[in-house]
Amino acid sequence: MAQPMLDLHQQFQLKNLTLKPFSKLNNTEIELVWLMRNHPDIAKWMGSGGQIPLEAHHAFMARQSIENSNFNYLAHDQHGVSGVISLHRCDWRNCIAWLGIYRNPFRQETGLGSQLLNAICWLAFDIAKLHTLKLEVVADNTPAINAYLRAGFVNEGCWREAIRRDDSYIDLLLMGMTKQEWRSE
Ligand SMILES: CC(C)(COP(=O)(O)OP(=O)(O)OC[C@H]1O[C@@H](n2cnc3c(N)ncnc32)[C@H](O)[C@@H]1OP(=O)(O)O)[C@@H](O)C(=O)NCCC(=O)NCCS
Numbered sequence: 001m002a003q004p005m006l007d008l009h010q011q012f013q014l015k016n017l018t019l020k021p022f023s024k025l026n027n028t029e030i031e032l033v034w035l036m037r038n039h040p041d042i043a044k045w046m047g048s049g050g051q052i053p054l055e056a057h058h059a060f061m062a063r064q065s066i067e068n069s070n071f072n073y074l075a076h077d078q079h080g081v082s083g084v085i086s087l088h089r090c091d092w093r094n095c096i097a098w099l100g101i102y103r104n105p106f107r108q109e110t111g112l113g114s115q116l117l118n119a120i121c122w123l124a125f126d127i128a129k130l131h132t133l134k135l136e137v138v139a140d141n142t143p144a145i146n147a148y149l150r151a152g153f154v155n156e157g158c159w160r161e162a163i164r165r166d167d168s169y170i171d172l173l174l175m176g177m178t179k180q181e182w183r184s185e
Contacts (some may be wrong), residue, residue, distance in 0.1 A: 008071045008087070008090050008128060009064075014119050019073040019085070025064040029074055030061050032081060039105040039134070045141050047163055047172075072100070075116055075124075082112045085120040087128065095131035101144075113143075116153060117151040125182045132178050139171040153177045 012019040025033070034057040036042060043050045051062075064072065072086040086100030099120055103112040124143045135153065137144050153175040161169035 004036070006127070009067075012073070012123065012127065014122055016077050016185070017115065017119050018076045019083070019123065021064070021117060022061060022072040022074065023067070023075060025061065027123050029081075030058070031056075033061075033074060033084060035101065036081075036084065036104055036106070041105040042102045045102075045138060045144065047077065047138070070115070075119060077115065080107075082107065083116045085116050085123070087124060087130075090128070090130070095129065096127070097130055099124070099133055099135040109158060113147040114150065117147060121151065121177065121182050124161070125179045128178070132176060133182075134174065134176045137173050137175065139173050145173065145175075151177075154183055 008130065009021045009023045020029070022033070027153070031054075034052065034054060037046075037057075037124070038051050041182075042111040056104065069090045070086065070088050072084060074084055075082045081104050083101065083103040088098040088100050101116055101120060103116060121133065124133045131183040135148065135149065136159075139145075140159065154177065156176045158174060159172040162172040163170045
């Protein structure tokens with residue numbers, strides 16, 4: 001498979017936002033990621049389900065430096081950690097990847113989602129030189145869907161009843177953005 005032109009396991013700076021790759025996090029940051037990912041406001045929207053044991057989290061972090069198609073970043077602004085953004089399933093042949101995102105649930109201010117979405121689009125299109133960014137979101141995740149629409153993502157269909165929650169099955173919406181759409185923002 002074709003490789004990216006640059007090493008994505010490095011720290012990036014977008015104005016006041018620092019994006020630190022998971023492969024370079026210290027122990028305090030690794031534990032904070034675990035606390036955020038397991039927070040009920042975040043975990044309830046993750047297709048992979050709820051609580052992640054700390055041991056499994058450390059094993060996941062230990063694999064980060066050898067990843068070449070999944071890249072995760074801890075984002076910091078002037079007030080502290082704002083959240084996590086990810087480029088998943090990067091396909092360098094077709095220049096496409098899937099977005100991952102969650103805000104820091106321990107911070108209350110509005111606008112963190114917009115800041116993080118701007119950063120992941122910048123990383124995908126201006127830095128990684130991708131052509132298309134896709135995402136999947138559970139159909140009742142209204143805050144996330146609204147944030148994606150505000151950022152310029154477009155509805156591209158749905159996988160019907162793809163997510164199981166208790167005794168029901170919920171649609172998974174597909175959304176996407178192309179490089180031209182990002183440029184026109
Ligand atoms: C997805 C996610 C990052 C979006 O972040 P968010 O904080 O909800 O979104 P924003 O910060 O963009 O917007 C929050 C509110 O602030 C407002 N806002 C956005 N930018 C603003 C700004 N610069 N100044 C003031 N208000 C702003 C928005 O209009 C929105 O208001 P509303 O709630 O009345 O609609 C967040 O919901 C999240 O982490 N969810 C849990 C994990 C998750 O679902 N991940 C996605 C899985 S697909």
